[in-house]
Amino acid sequence: MRARQGWRWRTTAIVAVLLMLVAGCSSGSGSTGNVTITFWDDNGGVRTPTWQKIIADFEQQNPTIKVNYVGVGASSIQQKYNTAVAGGSPPDVGMVNSQYLASLVAQKALVPLDSMYSSSPLNGKIDQAMLKSGRQNAPDGKLYLMPMTTTFDTLYYRTDWFKKAGLSAPTTWADFFTDAKTLTNSSANQFGFTLRGGPGGTNQLLGAILYYIAPKSFFDSQGNAVIGSSQAASFVQQLADLYRNGDTPQADINNGYQQMVSEFDQGEAAMLQHNLGSYSNHLTALGADKFAGVSMPIGPSGTPVQVFPGDNGPAIFAKSTHQAAAWKFVQFADSATEDGYWNQQAQQVPANSDAQNQSWVKQNSAMENTLQRLDDPNTIVIEDPHYLPDFGTIMDVDMAPLWQKVLAGSMSAQDFVTKWAQEFTTAEKNYESHR
Amino acid sequence: MSTSSPSASIERPVRLPTGATGPTRARRRPGRANRAPRAVALFGPLTLFVLFTLLPLYWMVVYAVTPENHQGFLPWPLTFAHFLAAWNNLGFAFLFRNSAIVGGSTLVVTVILALAAGYALARFTFWGKKLLILALLCTQFVPGVVLLIPLFQIFKGLSLIDNLLSLVISDTVFQMPLAAVLMAGFIRNIPVNLEEAAMVDGCSRFRAFLVIMLPLLRPAIVATGSFAFIGSWNNFLFALMFMNSQQNFTIPVGLANLIGEYNVDYGALAAGGTIAAMPLVIIFAFVQKYLVQGLTAGAVKG
Numbered sequence: 001m002r003a004r005q006g007w008r009w010r011t012t013a014i015v016a017v018l019l020m021l022v023a024g025c026s027s028g029s030g031s032t033g034n035v036t037i038t039f040w041d042d043n044g045g046v047r048t049p050t051w052q053k054i055i056a057d058f059e060q061q062n063p064t065i066k067v068n069y070v071g072v073g074a075s076s077i078q079q080k081y082n083t084a085v086a087g088g089s090p091p092d093v094g095m096v097n098s099q100y101l102a103s104l105v106a107q108k109a110l111v112p113l114d115s116m117y118s119s120s121p122l123n124g125k126i127d128q129a130m131l132k133s134g135r136q137n138a139p140d141g142k143l144y145l146m147p148m149t150t151t152f153d154t155l156y157y158r159t160d161w162f163k164k165a166g167l168s169a170p171t172t173w174a175d176f177f178t179d180a181k182t183l184t185n186s187s188a189n190q191f192g193f194t195l196r197g198g199p200g201g202t203n204q205l206l207g208a209i210l211y212y213i214a215p216k217s218f219f220d221s222q223g224n225a226v227i228g229s230s231q232a233a234s235f236v237q238q239l240a241d242l243y244r245n246g247d248t249p250q251a252d253i254n255n256g257y258q259q260m261v262s263e264f265d266q267g268e269a270a271m272l273q274h275n276l277g278s279y280s281n282h283l284t285a286l287g288a289d290k291f292a293g294v295s296m297p298i299g300p301s302g303t304p305v306q307v308f309p310g311d312n313g314p315a316i317f318a319k320s321t322h323q324a325a326a327w328k329f330v331q332f333a334d335s336a337t338e339d340g341y342w343n344q345q346a347q348q349v350p351a352n353s354d355a356q357n358q359s360w361v362k363q364n365s366a367m368e369n370t371l372q373r374l375d376d377p378n379t380i381v382i383e384d385p386h387y388l389p390d391f392g393t394i395m396d397v398d399m400a401p402l403w404q405k406v407l408a409g410s411m412s413a414q415d416f417v418t419k420w421a422q423e424f425t426t427a428e429k430n431y432e433s434h435r
Numbered sequence: 436m437s438t439s440s441p442s443a444s445i446e447r448p449v450r451l452p453t454g455a456t457g458p459t460r461a462r463r464r465p466g467r468a469n470r471a472p473r474a475v476a477l478f479g480p481l482t483l484f485v486l487f488t489l490l491p492l493y494w495m496v497v498y499a500v501t502p503e504n505h506q507g508f509l510p511w512p513l514t515f516a517h518f519l520a521a522w523n524n525l526g527f528a529f530l531f532r533n534s535a536i537v538g539g540s541t542l543v544v545t546v547i548l549a550l551a552a553g554y555a556l557a558r559f560t561f562w563g564k565k566l567l568i569l570a571l572l573c574t575q576f577v578p579g580v581v582l583l584i585p586l587f588q589i590f591k592g593l594s595l596i597d598n599l600l601s602l603v604i605s606d607t608v609f610q611m612p613l614a615a616v617l618m619a620g621f622i623r624n625i626p627v628n629l630e631e632a633a634m635v636d637g638c639s640r641f642r643a644f645l646v647i648m649l650p651l652l653r654p655a656i657v658a659t660g661s662f663a664f665i666g667s668w669n670n671f672l673f674a675l676m677f678m679n680s681q682q683n684f685t686i687p688v689g690l691a692n693l694i695g696e697y698n699v700d701y702g703a704l705a706a707g708g709t710i711a712a713m714p715l716v717i718i719f720a721f722v723q724k725y726l727v728q729g730l731t732a733g734a735v736k737g
Contacts, residue, residue, distance in 0.1 A: 068680060
């Protein structure tokens, strides 16, 4: 009898502990303002302190709105958005990238911002090219993403190595290939260039092809992708030859951006093609006196090109029940002060034209060069077709392994670019027929 | 149950003539010439295996305790700046707390359910038992990502999104089937006579299970509990998808946030990885004996 009572007590205690555990697991709501909006950052961790400062400023100016910040890693954000949208629980506001904007718009997950923008004090202050890109990447041509930043391809080079070899920064692709060969000293583990053969390599290669062939648009008047030309093939072959002749590190065939950037930062490569986003890494690793960034080289036609990589900025989700508060936050983040602060921390190009004139922009040689090229009336501004639903599949699934085949010498550059062009042409025609 | 049959042959020790060197003798005292190849054959693969396993961990620790841009194999000069950065900037304290709550709760719930289910599978005969075991095993072939949206919608309906309880439930759902099948194997190895004897002495089945079986199942509980804890501690996908606030993220999500779009804080990432691995290493150091017993107990049918 006594033993049974003991077991009852024990059972009651176990149940009580389990209930306490359940209660302990529950998350509190804890809203101090009248409205709480949830904001998802698409590059959480790295950008968290920057956003925390912007949110603190916003909450100080708008005491009735509290912003619940959620930082999500860059590599996971798209999957998290898709799951949340499919599950019916997206945030109020989230940082969205052009590369998956079309997919979110297709799911009717976002609110068009055109009318809000036209009556906002921001109207006229946002870079026109970025607005155009934002609209172009949405299937219905509306503005869903309020551009806040972008980043352009840059050719980083080791100023000390170039000076020692009596070379100046390459302005043409012909100079680039010559310099890469000249600066290679493989016995000293020094290479003229580091390329990206692994994850993301095709994105970088596509940009490089466009800088070389300088087309007026990505598709010709018949809707055929222009990257299948013999000129494009010749360029791809020259790049592959750099790798195969040992003018780039042998590991480059598997390089993602981290490996590629660290090869440059650790003093193994004389040149690197990457965007403005890695500027601060090079600054930390090499110091301002050992490297600089210039616009991407010009191809045989002599026409300067600037490939527009798309925008990144806040978007409001259709499920949000606090869209007015969310729009207030979007406008605040896009104001000259906050947009300038954000981009200064990230060393990227601000969308707010007033922020583009801030003094820190002039101090970044790579950004200054890129903005100068954009201001050049002869420059062709062209954008990858991010709006194609198959864009990611073509780049990462279909073509990435083939790019490695070209580097390894088991596929011809002409076959490679022909297939690439065919895939884009088919995707474009499908897209147009369903539009 | 016969223990031997007349036809069964039993090896008897063979008495060797004095001075003769049989294989047994040779094994006991290997000649000097035989020692070197034997050592190479034994320690060569073991050394390679240990190096293969521990080198990445060593590399992680070196990254964690040396300054940025450090090059070389030795962890010198030492710095704890990365640990401080991971702990303070990343909010490792709450990441750690959340992982401990989820891992600990998953362990407890999985073990309780596995004990109950394993006992039923081992001790009772019922219709569809084999099919049930097969179904439990088949759940292991379903990747978590396939169930992501259905689970998300279920938890949303239960208002459990952004609640650690959703992680405990989903982790338990994935850990429990294998744990139940393993537990059934362990329970089968314990003679049913022990329970029957206790029941003859007046114990209920439940009390006989608690008093007689549970102490004998300690290695099995440690083995299944360890698997459940590790699975839950390392689960990234569910923690990322079901949690929507910084203060509810777990360690794997926090570590993933150190990998930025254009840069990676390798030092803090390595320091975070080292901190995350500590509890597992400490737990394994304590339960190693039981774990080995538990893993081998169900391996051979008695």
